[in-house]
Amino acid sequence: MNGLAGRFFVCVSVMVAGVPSCRGPDAGSAPQHESAVATAKTSPVRASSPRRSAGTVDPAVVKFVGGGKAFVISRSATGRPPGDALAYVKSLEAKSRAGDATATFEAFLAVHECRSAMDPGSMRVLSAMRKAGAERAYLDSMDKRLKECESLLSDQAITDGKWLETAAKQGSVEAMLLYAASPETVLGNQTNYLKNPQAVADWKMNSMGYLQSAAGMGSVDAMLALGKAFSAGVLVEKDPVMGLAYYQAAGRMYPNELSTALIRSSQNDLTAAQQQSARRSAEEIIRNCCTKL
Secondary structure, X not given: OOOOOOOHHHXXXXXXXXXXXXXXXXXXXXXXXXXXXXXXXXXXXXXXXXXXXXXXXXXXXXXXXXXXXXXXXOXXXXXXXXXXXXXXXXXXXXXXXXXXXXXXXXXXXXXHHHHXXXXXXXXXXXXXXXXXXXXXXXXXXXXXXXXHHHHHHOOHHHHOOXXXXXXXXXXXXXXXXXXXXXXXXXXXXXXXXXXXXXXXXXXXXXXXXXXHHHHHHOEHHHHHHHHHHHHHOOOEOOOHHHHHHXXXXXXXXXXXXXXXXXXXXXXXXXXXXXXXXXXXXXHHHHHHHOOOO
């Protein structure tokens, strides 16, 4: 996956350093709770020394861009090795308890993979593919994955673990991005979060903190997500100037068709003075996150 856009298999398939298309409380899948919207406008992140430890940004999935400290995340699969999924997760527990964010996030991916494989929708697809005569190799691989997940899915302590939330708290940039991109993973289904506006408010506040922290480390994906948040009033009070600023910072660090389109679209309704203000803020974002010392 390029740029964590699409946010792994948890949301949709991969784009290039883009805004996730997961749907949540502010993305149109449910009515917004005004009490849950943060009202304070947020200034560009100041990050004096972006962290690069293995417990923060997994070097195996990082691609540095822009000639400085900016980066995108490229992950095409969970990374779980073949074999019993429960044994694999248990092999990560000690590292996770010791604060290893990468280990915790890898455990989350393995658990999520197994839970997704047993999702009723996934099972219906597999059944339909069998009836349609799908390739034997594909069906065998799916059956093998289900078998590898059996013991994990019977361990409730493992399946109910707050792996994503813990990995984000421990500093995993991937977990921070996915936490903000996938409210369903954190809050449960739409019915659950409609009944608990305080949980939605907490998720929004945490998401903004995580995205700003990740952007301060140089994450282009976080910059794009913040651009969306400010432009659309997602997670935070709507501020089109700051939305454009984050899109411009992302576009400077990792130019592509998506960022160009987002910048062009965001400029349409702004005055010349507002566009100039956005450019100044974008420069500040870049200075604070991504300029080599």
